[in-house]
Amino acid sequence: MDKKRMSGSVLVIGGGIAGMAASLDLADMGYKTYIIEKTPSIGGTMSQLDKTFPTLDCAMCTMAPRMVDISRHPNIEIIPYAEVEEVDGDIGNFNVKIRKMMSRVNDNCIGCGSCSEVCPVEVPNEYDERSGLRKAIYSPFPQAVPKRYVIDTEHCIRCYKCVEASEGKNCIDFSIKDEIVELEVGAVIAVPGFDLWDPSLRPELGYGEYPNVLTGIEFERLINASGFTGGEIYRSDNEKTPKKIAFIQCVGSRDVKAGQPYCSRVCCMYAVKQCVLVKDHHPEIDCAVFYMDLRAFGKGQEEFYNRAKDEYGIRFIRGNPGEIYQAGTDLVVRFEDTTASEPKEEKFDMVILANAIKPKNEMLADMLGVELDEDGFVQEQENNPILTSRKGVYVAGVAQAPRDITDTVATASGAAALAAADLASVRGTQAKEKEFPPEFDVSGQEPRIGVFICHCGTNIASTVNVEEVRDYIKTLPDVVFCDDVMYACAEDSCTRIPEVIKEYKLNRFIVASCTPRTHEPLFRETCQGAGMNPYLFEFANIRENCSWVHHNYPKEATEKAKEIIRASVARARLLEPQQPGKIRVTQRAMVVGGGVSGMEAAYRIARLGFGVVLVEKEKELGGLLRRMHHMFPDMDPKEILDEKISKIEGEGKIEVHLETKVEGLSGFVGNFGVNLSDGAETKVGAIVIAAGCDEWKPDIYGYGQKDVYTQLELQELIANDGLKDGETVVMIQCVGSREKESREYCSRVCCSEAIKNALDVKKNYPNSDIYILYRDIRTFAKGAEEMYRDAGLNRIHFIRYDIDVKRPNVDKNNVVHIYDTLLQEDKEIKADRVILSSATVPGEGFEELSKMFVLPLGQDGFFLEAHLKLRPLDFTSDGFFLCGTAQSPKDYMDNMAQAVGVSARVGRLLAKKEMETEAAISVVNEELCIGCGRCTKVCPYGAANLVQRGFGVFKANVNSALCKGCGACAAECPTGAMEARHFNDEELYAVIDSILQEV
Structure with a gap:
């Protein structure tokens, strides 16, 4: 091109x-x-x-x-x-x-809101799902980006009060087209x-007829602290707190007649989350979830589901309600309890419908x-x-x-x-x-401190009297400016901070709000935009450390907020500018693991123009893909494998090392030195962990007996024509998965794999009698629900069991004993083949890799990402990334998505020719250092080491590129030779003295 x-x-x-x-x-x-x-x-x-x-x-x-x-x-x-x-x-x-499209508000708008204040028109607010109200000229929500108002031309009455209110700003023009x-x-x-399916198309559920029947997103706005009720849960007809709430799943999903035969994938956990939030605010409210199959398949979801049941007492009722009607002020849910095999009715004050996702x-x-x-x-x-x-x-x-x-x-x-x-x-x-x-010089200046105190909607303000705290902080020495804002992180607030810094000639700034984990970088950069060194910014957490943990004690929480901010003021007085270093970036990556995810990640990184070192411990690429013969929904693993290996071999930027492990690692983000077991040495700027998972070898359900196999072993039998027509095949799901005492997580792929294999058996051996014994069928992937339906049409039998009632058992003659919770009876099935849907477990090398690279593993043994929602492909350690089953069990499509996605995360880093290092690091005063080496033992990042300064004389040294400024070395040092910049002793003593001043 x-x-x-x-x-x-x-x-x-x-x-x-x-x-x-x-x-x-x-x-x-x-x-x-x-x-x-x-x-x-x-x-x-x-x-x-x-x-x-x-x-x-x-x-x-x-x-x-x-x-x-x-x-x-x-x-x-x-x-x-x-x-x-x-x-x-x-x-x-x-x-x-x-x-x-014409909004009649131009780019001169500064988002001050004066126009909206005078607008006389109020209409239902789309952001609050039409429950709250907004003006005809409005900003969609407080944190909206861009913070520019728009005029709703359908409801505007042309009174021009907004024009008068914004006179001089020249931002409203009704002639704009x-x-x-x-x-x-x-x-x-x-x-x-996406769109959401309209549940009024199922009139028997009462949506649109009964005011207290809501959709999930409508309820989300109701319980949201920034919503139209400030997070208070009440019925719309009488504004009373409900005593009982029903959550009904699969409203329009998994429904051929409704036009959505697929699973909407998010609804089960969405409802469980909402129940937990209700219980956090009102432990007395009884929450009940009506469901067909509880699909908690993602990372951490099964554990969250169990916590909802066991700790919060949320009821889960297996049944699909057929009707909701109103009796007085009550909503009566009519349903069949499939566990009890009988129709029932139950009264609720509110009903929440999980309506389907539509494209x-x-x-x-x-x-x-x-x-x-x-x-x-x-x-x-x-x-x-x-x-x-x-x-x-x-x-x-x-x-x-x-x-x-x-x-x-x-x-x-x-x-x-x-x-x-x-x-x-x-x-x-x-x-x-x-x-x-350019940064302004603060040397020799007396502290001039500015403070923003955030309401965070009602997250802080519903507990802490923010105005009282603001007035108190204004009285503190060196505080030149203090104000409260609704959302400190909103674009208008972030625009205002540099203006305030310049107007009041501030040389320190404090934001008292939520957590520095997510917001400190934002506010540091905001201050930097005004010419202030970013390390002259101080963060005071009055949400997690105050309002959230003292919700029932507003007076005490208000006093604590004062103390927290007072301590931040004391520290801010002593803050000094810090300067980061710069390092060159090696524009090359290493991918550890040559399975399907590792190969795809390596290829995609190379396509971005960067060199790749692909390391695989086995003698050939492919991982578990080599043991598969047919993949859901209808893929040929051999064709896929051949294609991917061909791409790897044809890409000149990829260097493959087979039968190789990483033996040594040095350096830091952007400049890692790697020693491989085959003797090769290389330098890379980024490392991707794409090591694959294993199939657990069971020690239950008769595994080891003749004719008892795992699902992978069944694929081998089918491929080699190892079954006979007319046999009885019994598949047992959740073998080693969803066990609270061992592997609490769901292995995600087993239900689809079992059904796919069952259909393969049926296709090749049409007279076979196939049973799938399950707890929940979790066919959430694209095409999987349809495959599940097809299995039923092909007379594959599904029998539900509950481990809390009675576990299945396989005797020495391969007779399977099971209690059918639907029919409420014990059954015995003489199986010719017993197939176990065995757990997906972390690869045997995960712990070794975790220690080698100092990367965290979760409780489940899989690698732990930086943030499950927004940084699923990053580690917290800079320069390290992950994808595929290194993070959690996944099917092929999800592996592909993550493998391609991780290449972009790597690309962001490698596209830079140089990068800044952390400025808030530890430094050594060599005159005080006695070379004891205690700092090297406690440093979690390998940043501290001893260097020889003379014959027999060793001093501590800190690699600035590796150091994260955690301060462990400074705490351990017996002589005070180690100092954590930006967290030195003088600053910490000032904080302590401030907190204790009124004790």
């Missing part, structure tokens, strides 16, 4: 979490990125959520810093309130026409999000020229969920199939990687570097 004609920019259609993730990856890799969002703000559905499962992180708190990052990024341009009208051209050279703009881009990523791809697909499947989702190509039928056009998230946030973010990074690979030859041609003003 002609490089001169290629564009170094990418169009991202959709500004939800998928569009945001893809855009940040692309922009950091050196590509100009346009985000087209049809609503006035980026954020999508995630911005409406209260918390995310299973960690219960505040959704907006994890998301808002990313939104602000996008608004500031020099390589990202947000075009809100716009739609794509036409896409012409080919890969590398697309011409896109975009309609920017729609505008068509054209963009030249090299690739397109479509992430349009909204049709118009966009016509415009982009991509194929859709029969359900309306984008049809994947080449067994890759990100590829579409049109080259240069990629999809992520729910565009291809229902997904949770974790999998959505992984596919978004994957789409970014594929787009970047297309345009590798023009990377950086349209990109800009982030620039900051």
Whole structure:
């Protein structure tokens, strides 16, 4: 392709979490990125959520810093309130026409809100699912990006009060019309999000008729601290707190008649999360979940589900309600309890419906020229969920199939990687570097401290009297400015901080809000934008450390908040500017693990233009794929394996080391030194852990007896015609998985594998009698629910069991004994073959790799990512990444998504020629050091070491690139020779003295 004609920019259609993730990856890799969002703000559905499962992180708190990052990024341009009208051209050279819809508010708007205050019109608020109210001129939500108001032309009454209120700003113009703009881009990523099925199409459930029957997203806004009730749960008819709430699953999902035969994938855990949130606020409320199969298949989800049952007392009723009717003020749910095998009725005060996810791809697909499947989702190509039928056009998230946030973010990074690979030859041609003003000198100046105290909606303000705290902090010495804000992380607040710093000539700044884990980088950069050294910023956590843990003690919490901020003021007085170092980046990566994920990751990193070292401990590439003969939904493992090996061998940038392990590691992010067991030595800038999982060899259910096999072993039998027609085959699910005392997690793939294998047996041996003994059927993947339905039509028998009632048993004659919970009777099945769906377990080398690279493993033995939702492919240790079954059990498609996605994460790092090191590190005073080496023993990062300064004289030394400033060495040092910059003794003593001053 002609490089001169290629564009170094990418169009991202959709500004939800998928569009945001893809855009940040692309922009950091050196590509100009346009985000087209049809609503006035980026954020999508995630911005409406209260918390995310299973960690219960505040959704907006994890998301808002990313939104602000996008608004500031020099390589990202947000075009809100716009739609794509036409896409012409080919890969590398697309011409896109975009309609920017009239909002009647121009770019002069500063988001002050004065217009909205005087607007007399109130209409239902879409952000609150039409439960709350907004004005006819409005900003969608407090943290909206961009923070520009829009006019709802349908409801505006042309009173022009908004124009009067904004006089002099020249930001409202009723003559503005729609505008068509054209963009030249090299690739397109479509992430349009999803719609929700209208549950009023099932009138028997009462939605739209009874006011206390809500959808899941409507209930989410009700319980959200930033929602229209401030997080207070009440019935809409009488504003009383409900005593009983029913959560009904699969409303429109898994329903052929409703038009959604597929599983919507997120609803089960979404409901469990909402129950837990209800119980956290109101332990007295009785929550009951009505379900067919509880699909807690993701990482940490089974554990969260068990916690909901065991710790919170949430009831789970296996049954699909057929009717809801109102009796007085009660809602009566009529259902069949399939465990008790009888119809029942139960009264509730509120009912929440988990309505199905629907694609909204049709118009966009016509415009982009991509194929859709029969359900309306984008049809994947080449067994890759990100590829579409049109080259240069990629999809992520729910565009291809229902997904949770974790999998959505992984596919978004994957789409970014594929787009970047297309345009590798023009990377950086349209990109800009982030620039900051020169830092002002604070040496010799008296402290001038500014403070923002955040309400965080009602997360803080419902417990802490923020105004009282603000007035107290104003009285402290050296505090020149103090104010309270609704959301400190919102774009308007972040815009105001530099203005305040300049206006009041501040040389220190404090934000008292939530957690520094997610927000400190945001506020440091905000202060840097005003010319302040970022290490002159101080963070006071008055949410996790105060309001959340003292919710029932507002007076005491208010006093504690004062003390926390007072201590931060004391420390801020002593803060000194810190300067990071810079290191060169080795633009080469190492991938550990040559299975399907490792091969794909290596190939995709190479396609980005970087060298790759692929290390595999076995004598050939392929991993578990070599033991498979037929994969769900209908893939030939041998063809896939041959194709991937051919790509690896044909890619000149990949260096393969077979029968090799990593024996030594030195260096730091951007510059790792690696010693391999085959004698090779190499340097890399990034390391990907793609080591594969194993199939557990059971010690239960008769394994080891004749004719008892695992599912992988059954595939071998089918491939070698090792069965006989007419045999009775019994499959037992959850063998070694979902066990609280050992492997609590779900192995994710077993249900689909069992059904696929059962259908293969039936196809090759049509007279076979096949039984699948299960706890829950978790066929959530694309096409899996349809396969489950097909199995029933092929007379494969499904028998449900409950380990809390009675476990199945396989005797020495391979007679399977089971208690059927549906029919409530014991059964005996004489099996010719017993097939065990054995647990997926961490690979045998995981612990060794964990120790070698100092990377954490979770309680389940799989590697622990930096953040399950928003950084599923990163480790907390810089320069390390993970993908595939190194993180948790996955099927082929999810492995592919993560493998492609991780290449973008690696690409962000390797695209830099140099990078900054942490400034807040430990330093050594060699005059005080006695060379005892205690610091080297406690350093968790290997940053501290001893160096010889003379004959027999050793002194401690700190590698600044490895040090994370944790302070372990400073705490251990017996002479005080080690000092943690930015956390020195003087600062810490000032904090202690401040806290104790009134004791």
